[in-house]
Amino acid sequence: MVGEAWGVQGRSEDQRDLLDVESVAGHLLAAGSVFAFLAGHRRRLFPEAMFADLFPSGRGRPSVPPDVMASVIVLQTLHGLSDRDAADAVTFDLRWKAACGIAIDAAAFHPSTLTYWRRRLAASDRPHRIFDVVRELIIETGAVKGRNRRALDSTVLDDAVARQDTITQLIAAVRRVGREVPGADQLIGKVCSYDYGRVGKPAIAWDDPAARDDLVSQLVTDALALLKALDVDELTAGGGKAAEAVALLALVAGQDVEPADGSDGTDGRWRIARKVAPDRIISTVDTETRHTRKSRENRREGFKAHIVVEPDTGLTTAAGLTKVNGPENSDASVGARLLDTDLTLPPTQTVGPGQPVDPDQSADHDQSADPDQSADPDQSADPGQSVDPAGRVEVLGDAAYGSGEMLAALHDAGYDAVVKPIPLRPAVEGGFTLDDFDYDRDAGTLTCPNQITRTLSPKGTATFGRVCAGCPLRQRCTTANDGRSITLGEHEHLRRAHRKRAHDPAVAEVYRSKRPLVERSIAWLTRGNRRVPFRGVIKNNAWLHHRVAGLNLRRLLVLGLRYDHGTWQLA
8 A cells, every 4th residue: 555655655556456446346335436536546536646745754653645635635524434443444345445545455544544534634734635625626626617696604513522511610620730830739739739630520518509609619719729829820811721821710710600699709719600701611621612692592512614616516615613602703794704715606896895885686495305316416516506697696594694894795796685674673562673774875865754864973973863753753762861863883784785685586486496505415415414513613623624625526416426538627
């Protein structure tokens, strides 16, 4: 399997082994499967030069050939296997052996080799090169050429760790400082009263609120005493794991607690806070996973996967994984950034921020089955359904993508927003909405339904005040004693034009028929892989890109991917 070294990068032998699975039993591989494709084309898809920068040194033992490792990474994420299970599959599953070019009697690499390769890819300038090369196939084959609609969506992926309560986090954070900070383990024994070497839960009466408060007070006091005894400034300046451990302890010691009744915190009496801290850490094992909810009852913990999909083919053209909270991680913010990275989109004529929005068309979604189950590739990719002769790019999304900032970004990029408008909520049930007030952007005024006009303040606020007292329409407008006051956002003109355009029957039909198609791509992404395998955003973002690469490759094969006369084509 491994030939001469190129630096320390391994190379696959040009000559097949006598017991090479693909030559002996390759005919048993299902035609059009990822296994059969990799068996015949992995070295063409993943050439050695593509990974040469990962091995700059000329010393050391040759690695596993890159085409083999890239194939294993694709298959591993596609089938949702652990490192050990993937290594076992390479050893015992003939399909995997054929896909990787390994002889029947050859053993696989050690599972830690996958960790080694992921670490090298993450540290490189092109950490998502496997995803990129499959996207280049999409471009070269013309699979999305002329298909200028892109649907945006996101889904929550469960984290790989257990949620921890406040007491567990405090104990774990102190223990981490003892491990990571030199000399801190002895310091803990001197300044802390709790035995942090004890295994298991603290031995208290957990149904006694006073006992719980006493334990919280003890642990918070220990944390503060430990932080006071350490040279936090020096540790922070030094960086590394010691600085991270100290920062985590300081955060955990303050995020969930507040002084007890009648205390200012200086007497060492604390209790669990009667509120949830913003951006609350829920685990000291993975400090980047967060709480979120899809509804009032459906609470989740984890990360959010964002994708950009060409709706008719189901191909994902851009992807990213983020925390679930924070304005920079909102669907609209991430969606705008992903569109900027989508290399499959045609060049557009950008529109100046001051120019008007042109009404256009829209899109929708659907929940479909496995891409390998499509009987007729052409049936799911009808050229007559998605090609825009005008060459305009339409971006489809639900109301989560309807923010003013997102609409402005799409407008400035020259894209047409086919996005469900954010619903307007009247101040009084059944009363007037914002669209019942006439907005004159040029004059900077807002006119109410009773034809009272007010000039907007520099911050965009229109105050109607005393005139509301005798207004005959007051009951439908406001219940405020001081009268109605309205603040408009920076992009109010775009949002109004967008809401108006959404009522266009042609736009509504595009949204209804096309937007739901992104849901099948979400279904393929999460089937058997709703829980991420790693800790942290960076590692799981790499996993997401590798999984999407595998799904795209499988989808391209359904659409008829083949290599003919030196080029990649669709049948």
